[in-house]
Amino acid sequence: MKVGIIGSGMVGATAAYAMVMRGVGREIVLVDVNKERAQAEADDILHAAPFAHAINVHAGDYNELADSKVIVVTAGANQRTGETRLQLLGRNASVFKQIIPSILEYAPNAILLITTNPVDIMTHLAARMVGEHKLPPRNVIGSGTTLDTARFRALLGRKVGVDPYHIHGYVIGEHGDSEVFAWSLAAVGGIPMEEFCKHQNVDLCGPAREEIEQKVRRAAYAIIEGKGATYYGIGSALSRIVEAILKDQRTILTICKPESEVAGVKDVTVALPHLVGGQGVISSFPLPLNDREQSLLHASAAVVRKAIEQLDAEVS
Numbered sequence: 001m002k003v004g005i006i007g008s009g010m011v012g013a014t015a016a017y018a019m020v021m022r023g024v025g026r027e028i029v030l031v032d033v034n035k036e037r038a039q040a041e042a043d044d045i046l047h048a049a050p051f052a053h054a055i056n057v058h059a060g061d062y063n064e065l066a067d068s069k070v071i072v073v074t075a076g077a078n079q080r081t082g083e084t085r086l087q088l089l090g091r092n093a094s095v096f097k098q099i100i101p102s103i104l105e106y107a108p109n110a111i112l113l114i115t116t117n118p119v120d121i122m123t124h125l126a127a128r129m130v131g132e133h134k135l136p137p138r139n140v141i142g143s144g145t146t147l148d149t150a151r152f153r154a155l156l157g158r159k160v161g162v163d164p165y166h167i168h169g170y171v172i173g174e175h176g177d178s179e180v181f182a183w184s185l186a187a188v189g190g191i192p193m194e195e196f197c198k199h200q201n202v203d204l205c206g207p208a209r210e211e212i213e214q215k216v217r218r219a220a221y222a223i224i225e226g227k228g229a230t231y232y233g234i235g236s237a238l239s240r241i242v243e244a245i246l247k248d249q250r251t252i253l254t255i256c257k258p259e260s261e262v263a264g265v266k267d268v269t270v271a272l273p274h275l276v277g278g279q280g281v282i283s284s285f286p287l288p289l290n291d292r293e294q295s296l297l298h299a300s301a302a303v304v305r306k307a308i309e310q311l312d313a314e315v316s
Contacts (some may be wrong), residue, residue, distance in 0.1 A: 001025050001246050004065040004107065006099055007075030010034040011115065015055060015072055017240075023053035024243045029068070031062045032075070048208060065107040070242050075099055076116035081146070092116055093125055100129040108135055111242055111280045114142040115234060119175050119313065120256050120304045124269035127258045131133055137258060141280055142160040144256030144271030146173045146237040148179055153215045159212065160202050162188055168256055169193070170287065171216065173270050173300030180296045181213050183311045241276065248278030252268030257281055263294055265301035268308070 003025045005012045009032075016028050029046075032038035038059035046057040065071060077091040096116075103112065112130070114123040123142030131137045150164075157164035169186035173179045186193035197204045202275040223230045244251040256271040275283040289297065 002027040002029065002065075002068045003032060003242055003246070004029045004031060004033050004068040004071035004103075004110070006071065006073045006103070007116075007155055008034070008038040008041045008059070009074065010229050010231040010237075011234055012072070012074040013045065014231040015074065015238040016041070018239035019056065019242060020049055020055050020233045021052045022239050022243060023055070024239055025054045025055060025069075025246055027058075029064050030066065031060060035059065047126065062102045063106050065103060065110070068107045068110045070113055070245050071103055071107060071110045072113045072115065072238055073099065073103075074115050074238075074312045075279050075314075076122070087308065089118065089121060090314055092122060093311065095128065095211075096122065096125055100126055101133070104130065104133050104135065108133075110139070113141045113238065113245075113246060114140065115238060117175075118307070120271070121271045123256050124258055124308055126306075127269070127310075139280060140257065140273075141241075141274075142256040142269065143234065143241065144176075144235055144255045145175050145179055146176060147172070147181050147233050148216055148242060148271075150233065150237060151219055152181065152212070155212045155215055156186065156193075159208065160188060160193075160197060160200065161202065168239065171271055172254060172272050172287070173297050174304050175256070176243060176303070177269060178218060178296075178300040178301055178303045179217065179271075180293055181216075182289060182293055183209060184257075184290045184293060185287060205240065244276045245278060245280060250275055250277040252276070252285070255281070259284075262301040263298035265298060265305050268301045268305045269303055270297075270301050 008030045030038040030042045042059040114126050116122045119142045127137035127140040127168050130140050152169050152171050153164040153167040157167045161228050166189045170182045171179050189198040250272050253276050254271045254273055258269045258271050262268050273282045273285045
């Protein structure tokens with residue numbers, strides 16, 4: 001199966017590399033306005049294929065996206081010094097006005113996986129643009145808090161001394177500072193987290209939880225400060241989402257998509273657990289959150305909704 005990646009910067013290239021390492025797909029097409037960069041990244045990744053999986057990786061134009069099952073959109077502007085989030089949104093909205101129609105011209109049936117930040121709002125805009133072309137917006141999903149959830153599970157696993165694979169816990173809402181940690185539902189191998197910690201004499205009280213939350217929320221800031229950008233984590237997350245779709249794995253992932261209502265906030269896009277498979281999102285799962293978590297989810301969804309409204313006012 002063919003996968004398209006729009007944008008061959010660090011995130012797009014790392015996602016392609018992660019797919020080759022995992023054996024996701026049979027063909028990967030890198031599309032970028034910087035054709036030389038796209039070609040160089042494609043060649044470099046192709047040379048890794050003999051050590052992993054036989055996947056044809058090459059650069060191309062939008063016409064070569066035809067018959068793609070999934071197209072990952074990583075392209076977008078980076079935030080400038082002193083630039084507001086709304087100004088960044090406006091510039092990325094302009095970028096999407098060029099990218100999305102070009103994708104739909106050649107691959108109208110592909111599932112679009114958006115990762116351009118701020119991902120919740122960009123996914124909302126992409127779905128709206130797809131709808132304007134009389135195509136089903138359900139074909140648009142965003143990476144949401146897939147990486148945040150992975151960070152949460154990794155830190156929880158380290159804290160309790162268990163392989164993160166056996167940690168169940170979700171980060172939901174905005175992919176940003178207002179994201180919500182569903183502590184009430186966290187578990188280790190099916191055992192509620194509080195019971196497991198009590199049995200193992202692990203301290204997971206308020207300060208310990210706050211430390212984990214801050215490390216997850218601040219992870220990107222810390223990594224960017226240390227090396228300039230984040231790409232291994234999100235590249236691997238994108239590879240995992242694409243794999244779930246191509247192989248119809250029916251995996252539960254905290255991706256984002258437009259929702260008619262979330263915690264009392266209407267017409268908004270935030271991350272929630274969804275069953276993901278060959279059709280994209282197959283089903284959604286309302287989480288039995290406690291009152292505090294439900295209130296935090298409402299606040300998080302409201303943050304995204306306000307940004308959408310401000311952007312609409314800015315471009316109208």
